[in-house]
Amino acid sequence: MDVRGxxxxxxxxxxxxxxxxxxxxxxxxxxDRSDGAFDVxxxxxxxxxxxxxxxxxxxxxxxxxxxxxxxxYELTREGREARVAKQSEWRRFVDGxxxxxxxxxTQVPA
Amino acid sequence: MDVRGxxxxxxxxxxxxxxxxxxxxxxxxxxDRSDGAFDVxxxxxxxxxxxxxxxxxxxxxxxxxxxxxxxxYELTREGREARVAKQSEWRRFVDGxxxxxxxxxTQVPA
DNA sequence: TGCCTATGCCTAGGTTGCCAAGGTATGGAT
DNA sequence: ATCCATACCTTGGCAACCTAGGCATAGGCA
Numbered sequence: 139m140d141v142r143g144x145x146x147x148x149x150x151x152x153x154x155x156x157x158x159x160x161x162x163x164x165x166x167x168x169x170d171r172s173d174g175a176f177d178v179x180x181x182x183x184x185x186x187x188x189x190x191x192x193x194x195x196x197x198x199x200x201x202x203x204x205x206x207x208x209x210x211y212e213l214t215r216e217g218r219e220a221r222v223a224k225q226s227e228w229r230r231f232v233d234g235x236x237x238x239x240x241x242x243x244t245q246v247p248a
Numbered sequence: 249m250d251v252r253g254x255x256x257x258x259x260x261x262x263x264x265x266x267x268x269x270x271x272x273x274x275x276x277x278x279x280d281r282s283d284g285a286f287d288v289x290x291x292x293x294x295x296x297x298x299x300x301x302x303x304x305x306x307x308x309x310x311x312x313x314x315x316x317x318x319x320x321y322e323l324t325r326e327g328r329e330a331r332v333a334k335q336s337e338w339r340r341f342v343d344g345x346x347x348x349x350x351x352x353x354t355q356v357p358a
Numbered sequence: 359t360g361c362c363t364a365t366g367c368c369t370a371g372g373t374t375g376c377c378a379a380g381g382t383a384t385g386g387a388t
Numbered sequence: 389a390t391c392c393a394t395a396c397c398t399t400g401g402c403a404a405c406c407t408a409g410g411c412a413t414a415g416g417c418a
Binding site: 253272290294316317318319 | 394398
């Protein structure tokens with residue numbers, strides 16, 4: 139499934155919960171946490187992380203000690219704030235769609 | 249708020265509930281039903297309706313009797329099926345995002 | 359030893375969806 | 389007479405995303 143304009147929120151959420159994480163681990167985390175629903179290709183995630191860094195929402199550093207060279211990303215303060223903001227926006231978005239779909243489409247989360 | 253790749257579902261849902269409807273009324277219905285959240289511009293909706301018609305999900309006819317000339321849209325059988333399918337997809341999408349965001353982000357609909 | 363897979367990073371290019379910005383025309387209210 | 393709401397439409401562009409590649413190392417296996 140594609141991420142439909144909500145990729146930034148997903149990335150920020152993973153980075154917020156998992157702490158400093160490298161790109162490849164973000165991909166596997168998204169796949170695992172979503173039970174396979176979000177199998178986001180590398181060509182989507184890496185440019186997105188670069189975008190977030192240019193926007194000042196994350197910072198990255200190279201980790202040399204690891205078994206392999208890795209670029210590790212971490213949220214900035216702005217990134218944490220953006221995460222909160224985007225999550226509110228997500229909530230409003232879902233509410234809006236639910237409202238259009240009608241009460242019959244409402245779900246109760248498990 | 250923009251519709252983030254779920255415009256077709258929203259249009260199909262409005263057409264399914266409201267019966268034969270013209271484009272401008274679709275726009276006002278989306279705005280009203282979503283309590284103002286989805287104020288979708290005409291330049292988005294009209295091409296989208298044409299797309300749905302080319303895809304065979306809706307049919308249109310001109311209504312001459314109305315106070316003004318209007319093109320009225322209606323779902324086809326394929327359109328109704330697509331609505332059901334896209335609604336399931338929407339549900340899976342929401343579940344996926346909620347799973348990534350974590351249990352703390354879960355909401356109970358009103 | 360050689361090979362294959364998983365890990366881990368990256369970019370170029372094309373497609374698509376959506377929106378901004380414009381245009382046209384009529385009906386009703388002031 | 390003028391303005392706003394209604395009602396339709398298209399062109400052009402941007403941003404996001406994916407496809408399709410390329411590069412490199414580590415570890416398992418034959």
